[in-house]
Amino acid sequence: MSRLRSHLEETFQALKAKLRSIHHLRDTAALLSWDQETYMPPGGGEARAEQLATLHTLAHEAFISPEVESLLAAFMDPATGTLHEPIASSWEEAPKALLRETWRDFHRAKKLPPAFVAELERTCALAQQAWIQAKQHNAFTEFLPHLRTIVRLKREEADYLGYTETRYDALLDTYEPHMTTSRLLPLFSTLREQLTALLARIQDSSHRPDTSFFCQAFPPTQQLEVSRHILTAMGYDFAKGRLDISAHPFTTSFHPTDVRITTRLDERNPTVCLFSVLHEGGHALYEQGLPSEEYGTPLAEPVSLGIHESQSRLWENCVGRSQDFWQAYFPVLQQAFPTQLRNCSPEAWFRAVNFVQPSLIRVDADEVTYNLHIILRFELERALIEEDLPVEELPVQWQAKMQEYLGVRPAGDADGVLQDIHWAHGAFGYFPTYTIGNLCAAMLYRQACCDLPTLTRDIAQGQLLPLTHWLNTRVHRWGRQLSADELMTRITGHPISPEPFIRYLQEKYQYVYTL
DSSP, rough: EEEEEOOOOOHHHHHHHHHHHHHHHHHHHHHHHHHHHTTTTGHHHHHHHHHHHHHHHHHHHHTSSSHHHHHHHHTOTTTTTBBOTTTTSOOHHHHHHEEEEEHHHHHHHTTHHHHHHHHHHHHHHHHHHHHHHHHHTTHHHHHHHHHHHHHHHHHHHHHHOOSSOOOHHHHHHHHHOOOOOHHHHHHHHHHHHHHHHHHHHHOOOOOOOOGGGGSOOOOHHHHHHHHHHHHHHHHHOOOOOOEESSOOEEEEEEEEEEEEEEEOOOTTTTTHHHHHHHHHHHHHHHHSOGGGGGSSSGGOSSSSSHHHHHHHHHHIIIIIIIHHHHHHHHHHHHHSSSTTTOOOOOOHHHTTTOOOOOOOOOOGGHHHHHHHHHHHHHHHHEEEHHHOOOOGGGGHHHHHHHHHHSSSOSSSSSTTTTTTTTTTTTTTTTTTHHHHHHHHHHHHHHHHHHTTTTTTHHHHTTTOHHHHHHHHTGGGGEEEESEEEHHHHHHHHOOOOSSHHHHHHHHHHHHHTTT
């Protein structure tokens, strides 16, 4: 090995070591956030906000430090990210991707002053506590001052980051790199048109699934036992994970060997817990499937939130709401609830869990109406960021759009504008990734069925690991080596598109509702 090559290898390892140390700070902050949503006493909110602000500021300062810039400069022009020769022509794609994505993150982070990062983190940590109280009290006015501050700060963040077309694009790019509003608008327009047409056909159908057996008591202990059974079958490693309860289900990862999920419980409807677990289990398998040896670098990070969401929606809907899945797992559920489900069959259960009805709550929405909830949130948060909607008018606009898109109107704020925690977290630009995930899930599942000819039979026999291994190989292990479109094209032959998802829904609900 030449002296130059040896020096570059040493510098490359030094860069990776520095990135890992920064991730230790971020993961410690993530652990405190997980605790805040699960076990922290309510009185700890203000102190936790200061702790999180300190950790995030330390991580931010360490990442934008002259040391990191100097390490990157050994490989590229730190102003443009252009790789030096011979790295550009002779290095393998994985290390080049690590450098490319690290530079992207560094370039964005460098634009955000540490004092601003601290203020944003502190504000969002306090806002989360305020959101919980406001939702419990059904009172948007209690959350309004916090949200007003967050919207102001997110506008400032977008201005710091910079954008070509719209301010919202700068925030969208945080969660879905290279996605733009101009690309989303026609995609959402097509979806809204096709989904409302399908919904109208379903509502005109005389065939309605029987859901009467939901109106019984399903003890939480048994719900959690079934959930753990399914998670284990999916390949979720409980030696490297946990299942807990929270107000809003979520997945958090500190390392591929420590990935935790939460769910929520409804004693009158076990599907709330079951589908939350399937959903979060999909996220968790992605995190557990990332390469541990690359921890702290972009090679051990998901490519985008849309791809991340594709994993959860694939397991929740393509698998979890399929006939094949319940052929295997309805007997498990019936054994846990023999009295409640004694007069129910696998076919009746399959139809019931695919019941379509416009509803108030996004996380409980069926597959046909779910993306209408997302389009609504996309339009509202975009209007907030672009200063087209005053924050105090949000509840009124929320109700109007719910009526227009779904034909339902919330009676109060808890079932309306306060139902999601995302804005309390400052996650503006996040909601579109849910729809992107739905589209990618349909594309990936169709490809998995082509690549694994016995997949549906395996699922009907309760064998879920073949699908998990396929996802490990095709999606998880790549980290951020490829963009979302590049990854989807490599796997399916096509970039992200709504057509496979629409076709999947039409075929499925034509059967369920005899259209």
